[in-house]
Amino acid sequence: MMMISRREVPQYLAIALLLALLTAGSMVVLDRPDLRSTLGSPSLLHWMGTDDLGRGVGTRIMRAAALSLGASAMAWFAAVTIGVVLGGYSAYRPGSWGAAWIRWFIVVFYTTPFFLVVVGVVGALGPGLINAYVVFALVAWAAPARQTAAMVDRLRQTTFVVATQSFGFSPAQVVRYALAPEVARPVIVASLAVLPEILAFDAALAFFGLGAPPPTPTIGRMVLEGINYMSVAWWLILFPVAVLALLCLAVRVIVQGSAR
Amino acid sequence: MGSDPGPEPSSGPVAEPSRLRSLASKGARALLTAAFLTVVVSSFTFLLFDLLPSDPIRVTLGPNATDEAVTRLRHELGYDRPLLSRLGIYMLGVARLDFGQSLVTRRPVVKDVLDAYVTTLMYVGLALSISIVGSITLLGLARIGGGRLQSLLLLLTRAVISLPSVVVAIGVGVAMLAVLDPAVSYLADTRTAVMAGLTLAVYPTLSLTEILVLEGEVTLRLPYVRAARSFGFTERYIFWAYVFRSAMLPWLAQLSNLAASLVTGSILVELIFSLSGLGRLVLQSVLRNDSPMMQSVVIVGVLTFLCVNSLTAIALRNLYPATR
Numbered sequence: 001m002m003m004i005s006r007r008e009v010p011q012y013l014a015i016a017l018l019l020a021l022l023t024a025g026s027m028v029v030l031d032r033p034d035l036r037s038t039l040g041s042p043s044l045l046h047w048m049g050t051d052d053l054g055r056g057v058g059t060r061i062m063r064a065a066a067l068s069l070g071a072s073a074m075a076w077f078a079a080v081t082i083g084v085v086l087g088g089y090s091a092y093r094p095g096s097w098g099a100a101w102i103r104w105f106i107v108v109f110y111t112t113p114f115f116l117v118v119v120g121v122v123g124a125l126g127p128g129l130i131n132a133y134v135v136f137a138l139v140a141w142a143a144p145a146r147q148t149a150a151m152v153d154r155l156r157q158t159t160f161v162v163a164t165q166s167f168g169f170s171p172a173q174v175v176r177y178a179l180a181p182e183v184a185r186p187v188i189v190a191s192l193a194v195l196p197e198i199l200a201f202d203a204a205l206a207f208f209g210l211g212a213p214p215p216t217p218t219i220g221r222m223v224l225e226g227i228n229y230m231s232v233a234w235w236l237i238l239f240p241v242a243v244l245a246l247l248c249l250a251v252r253v254i255v256q257g258s259a260r
Numbered sequence: 261m262g263s264d265p266g267p268e269p270s271s272g273p274v275a276e277p278s279r280l281r282s283l284a285s286k287g288a289r290a291l292l293t294a295a296f297l298t299v300v301v302s303s304f305t306f307l308l309f310d311l312l313p314s315d316p317i318r319v320t321l322g323p324n325a326t327d328e329a330v331t332r333l334r335h336e337l338g339y340d341r342p343l344l345s346r347l348g349i350y351m352l353g354v355a356r357l358d359f360g361q362s363l364v365t366r367r368p369v370v371k372d373v374l375d376a377y378v379t380t381l382m383y384v385g386l387a388l389s390i391s392i393v394g395s396i397t398l399l400g401l402a403r404i405g406g407g408r409l410q411s412l413l414l415l416l417t418r419a420v421i422s423l424p425s426v427v428v429a430i431g432v433g434v435a436m437l438a439v440l441d442p443a444v445s446y447l448a449d450t451r452t453a454v455m456a457g458l459t460l461a462v463y464p465t466l467s468l469t470e471i472l473v474l475e476g477e478v479t480l481r482l483p484y485v486r487a488a489r490s491f492g493f494t495e496r497y498i499f500w501a502y503v504f505r506s507a508m509l510p511w512l513a514q515l516s517n518l519a520a521s522l523v524t525g526s527i528l529v530e531l532i533f534s535l536s537g538l539g540r541l542v543l544q545s546v547l548r549n550d551s552p553m554m555q556s557v558v559i560v561g562v563l564t565f566l567c568v569n570s571l572t573a574i575a576l577r578n579l580y581p582a583t584r
Contacts, residue, residue, distance in 0.1 A: 119527075120554040123546025124309060124316075200424035204528055207430075208543055223430060227532060230438060237438075241431050245423055252422045 011257030014250040018069060021247075025066020030217070031055040039233045049235035051225065057235060060217035061243050067212070068219060069247065071133050072198040078137035080191050083144030088183070090145075091152035092175065106149065109142035118201075122210045132205050136198065144191045151183050192255045196248040203244055219244050290570075301562050302354045306347055309551050316551045320363045337363075359556035362545075369553045372541060377560055379453075380537035384526050386457030387464070391518075394461065395468035395511070402473055403499060414473060417466040425463040425521035426528060433459040433532040456533045460525050464518045471514050475507035509580050516572035519565055 004012060034054035042049045048058035090102035118135050125131045155161050155178075164178040205211050206220025214221070219240050226237030317334045318325065334340045338349065353360060359369050402410040420428060436455050479485065480503055488498045527539030538557055545553035 119542055119546060120558050121308065123542075123554065124549065124551060197424045197426075200426040203430070204426050204524065207528060207531060209547065223434070224531070227434065227437070230434070234438075237434055241427075241434060245427055245431060248423050248427055 010253050014253040017250050022066050022069055025062040028059045028062050030059055042235055048239045057239055061239055064217040064219045065243055065247055068202045072202055075133040075137045076195050076198055079140035080144045083141035084148045087145030087148035088152050091149040106142050106145045109139055110146055144187055147190055148183055148187050155179055155182055189259045196251045199248055297566055302559050305555050305558050306350050309555050316363055316549055360552040362550050362553050364548045364550045369556045373556050376538045376541040380526055383453045383457040384522055387460035390461035391464035391468055394465040395472055398469040399472040417470040421467045425525055428463040429459055429525040429528050432462045433529055452533050456529045456535055460529050468511055471510050472507050475510050476503050479503045479506050512572055512576055516569055519568040
C-alpha cells in the first residue's frame with residue numbers, strides 16, 4: 001500500500017476537495033426560481049441561503065465551481081500543449097521556417113497584459129464560456145512556450161542529446177527519448193502554477209458579464225450580484241468569495257506539493 | 261531609519277559634452293522605440309478587432325435595421341473601404357491622436373478615454389505609491405520587531421499572496437465596502453478613489469514585502485555583511501546601507517511584474533467601487549459593442565504597460581550595472 005507522509009496530507013486533502021467539488025457540482029440539481037423564498041438567510045434547507053430569485057446559493061456555487069474548474073483545466077491543457085509544441089519546435093530547429101516568428105510571438109504574447117485584449121475580443125465575439133477559454137488558451141500559451149524553448153535551448157548542446165543524435169536517432173526519437181523526459185516535469189509544474197490565475201481570470205470575466213450567460217451560475221457573476229445585495233444579504237457575497245479563494249488555495253497547495 | 265549616514269560617493273558624475281550627447285541619443289532612441297511600439301500595438305489591435313467575425317455596424321444598428329441602413333452607415337463611417345486603406349487611415353489618425361469616433365455616441369473616443377485614463381491613473385498611482393512606501397515600512401517594522409514579528413508578517417504575506425491578485429482585490433474590496441460604508445453613492449469621489457487605491461495596494465504591498473524580507477535574510481548571511489560587522493558597523497547601518505540596497509534589485513523586478521496584475525485589478529476595483537475609469541469604459545464598450553472605443557482602451561492600456569516595463573528596466577540598468 002502506498003504510504004502518505006504527513007507533509008503530503010494537505011496535498012491529498014486538496015485533491016480530494018477538488019474531486020468532491022467536481023462530482024458534487026456536476027451532479028447537483030439546481031433550484032428553480034422561487035419568488036416566495038427570495039433572499040433567505042442560511043437555513044437547514046438552503047445552507048448558504050437563497051439569492052434574489054429564491055434559488056439556493058450553495059448548489060449554484062457548487063455547479064459554478066465545477067464548471068469553472070473543468071473549463072479552466074481544459075484551457076490550461078490547451079495552452080500548455082500549444083506552448084510546449086511551438087516553444088519546443090522553435091528551440092529544437094532554430095534555423096527552420098517559422099522558428100524566428102514563433103520566438104517573436106512568444107515575446108510579444110509574454111510581455112503584453114492580455115487581460116484587456118481578451119476582454120475586448122471576447123466582448124466582440126460575444127460572451128460565453130467557450131469563447132472566453134478559446135481566447136484564453138490562445139494567449140496563455142506563451143509562458144510554457146518560453147520555458148520549453150529555454151530548456152530545449154540548453155539541452156540541445158548537452159552531451160547526451162548530441163550523443164543520441166549521433167547514434168542516428170530520428171528527430172522524433174530524440175525528442176521522445178532525450179528531450180521530453182527532461183522537459184516535461186518542470187514545464188508542467190511551472191505552468192500548473194498558472195491554474196489559480198486561470199480560475200481567477202474566469203471569475204473576472206464573469207464579473208464583467210462575459211462568462212457563461214445566465215441562468216448558468218458563475219462565481220464572478222455571483223460576486224457581482226452579491227455586491228448589490230451586500231447590506232441586506234451577506235451570504236450572497238461571502239460564500240462566492242470564500243469558495244473562490246478556497247478553490248485557488250487548494251490548487252496552489254497541489255502545485256506546491258508537486259513541485260517538491 | 262530614513263536618515264542615511266553613509267559616506268557620500270567621492271566624485272559625482274560631471275556632465276561632459278560626450279555624456280550629454282550619449283544621453284540625447286539615448287533619448288532619441290527611446291522616442292523612436294516608443295513611436296515604433298505605438299505603431300505596432302495600434303495596427304495589431306486594429307487588425308485583431310477587424311478580423312473578428314462580428315459586424316460592429318449591424319450590432320450598433322440593432323437586429324431590425326434594414327440592409328440599406330447598414331450599407332449607408334458602413335459607407336458613412338468608411339467601413340466599406342478595403343482593409344489596408346482603413347488601416348492606413350486609422351494609423352494616420354493615431355499619429356494625430358485621433359482614435360476614431362465611438363459607434364454609440366458618435367463622438368471622438370479620445371476625450372472619453374483620456375478622462376477615464378486620468379481617473380484610473382490616479383488611484384493606480386496611489387496604489388503603487390502605497391505599495392512602495394508600505395512594503396519598505398513593513399520591512400522596517402519587521403526589523404524593529406525582531407524575529408517573531410517577522411515570521412508572523414511572512415506568514416500573513418504568504419497566505420494572502422498565494423491567492424491570485426484578482427481574488428485578493430475582490431475580497432479586500434468587498435470587505436472594505438462592508439466595513440466602511442455599504443452605501444457607495446454617499447461617498448465622495450476622493451474617498452472612493454482612496455478606498456480603491458488601498459484595495460488595489462494590498463496584494464502588491466504584501467508581495468513586495470515578502471521579497472524584501474526574504475532577500476534581506478539571505479543577504480545578511482553573505483560574507484561581505486560579516487566583513488562589515490567585523491569592521492564594527494552597527495547592525496542597523498549594515499542593514500539599511502548594504503542589505504537593503506541589494507534587496508531592492510528583486511524588489512524593482514517584482515514591481516514591474518506587478519504592473520500587469522494592477523491593470524487587471526484596476527478593472528475589477530472600478531466595478532466594485534463604481535468608479536468611472538478605464539475598466540468601466542471597457543465594460544460599457546464591450547456591452548455596446550463599441551469597437552473603436554475598445555480598440556483605443558486596449559492600445560492605451562498596452563502602451564502604458566510597456567512604458568512601465570521599460571521604465572523599470574532602465575531603472576534596473578542604471579541602479580545595478582551588473583544586470584546590463
